[in-house]
Amino acid sequence: GAVVSQHPSRVICKSGTSVKIECRSLDFQATTMFWYRQFPKKSLMLMATSNEGSKATYEQGVEKDKFLINHASLTLSTLTVTSAHPEDSSFYICSAKATGTGTEAFFGQGTRLTVV
Amino acid sequence: GNSVTQMEGPVTLSEEAFLTINCTYTATGYPSLFWYVQYPGEGLQLLLKATKADDKGSNKGFEATYRKETTSFHLEKGSVQVSDSAVYFCALSDEGYGQNFVFGPGTRLSVLP
Numbered sequence: 001g002a003v004v005s006q007h008p009s010r011v012i013c014k015s016g017t018s019v020k021i022e023c024r025s026l027d028f029q030a031t032t033m034f035w036y037r038q039f040p041k042k043s044l045m046l047m048a049t050s051n052e053g054s055k056a057t058y059e060q061g062v063e064k065d066k067f068l069i070n071h072a073s074l075t076l077s078t079l080t081v082t083s084a085h086p087e088d089s090s091f092y093i094c095s096a097k098a099t100g101t102g103t104e105a106f107f108g109q110g111t112r113l114t115v116v
Numbered sequence: 117g118n119s120v121t122q123m124e125g126p127v128t129l130s131e132e133a134f135l136t137i138n139c140t141y142t143a144t145g146y147p148s149l150f151w152y153v154q155y156p157g158e159g160l161q162l163l164l165k166a167t168k169a170d171d172k173g174s175n176k177g178f179e180a181t182y183r184k185e186t187t188s189f190h191l192e193k194g195s196v197q198v199s200d201s202a203v204y205f206c207a208l209s210d211e212g213y214g215q216n217f218v219f220g221p222g223t224r225l226s227v228l229p
Binding site for chain 2: 006034041042043044046093095104105106107108109110112
């Protein structure tokens with residue numbers, strides 16, 4: 001199947017700093033990418049949907065100025081957590097859909113963010 | 117809106133036991149249904165999927181059948197192994213509903229030797 005690579009897999013940062021997480025589709029062009037957040041022992045919560053070359057669509061309750069999403073190319077989307085705080089600590093997962101594959105999306109391996 | 121309900125567990129079984137994890141859904145359209153598995157510290161991996169009514173998805177001994185009449189997609193495996201210990205998520209994706217996935221809460225499975 002198609003491969004989505006997410007980097008870094010783990011990151012620890014100081015409170016007040018910004019962290020960038022990358023999501024790459026390695027062997028297909030991803031017209032749409034999704035960013036999810038997973039709280040401990042909880043399901044995935046969709047944060048935003050990004051389409052290449054356009055602004056991301058954020059879900060209700062997600063601060064777009066805090067979670068900056070850029071989808072500048074068909075193989076790369078980035079999520080930047082700005083001015084991170086301990087409550088932003090979580091597991092973030094991206095997924096990508098390729099043109100012509102119907103409803104199947106492929107997931108990255110996730111990024112464990114810890115803000116200290 | 118669309119939603120997915122599944123038994124939350126945790127589910128603890130002995131090796132070689134039979135596994136069933138129930139999943140039901142609500143959808144405005146005609147969604148595709150998925151089971152994803154998440155091993156400790158890792159991201160989600162697609163386990164199996166079904167795109168239309170009566171389709172049976174299967175992989176690694178796991179099976180699930182798309183039942184439109186009962187809006188269900190229950191996951192089954194005849195004989196679980198210790199290596200099956202993970203969290204299992206039922207999900208749907210509806211092209212007519214923003215294309216994104218809606219996940220169930222996940223079911224943690226622990227298989228004891």
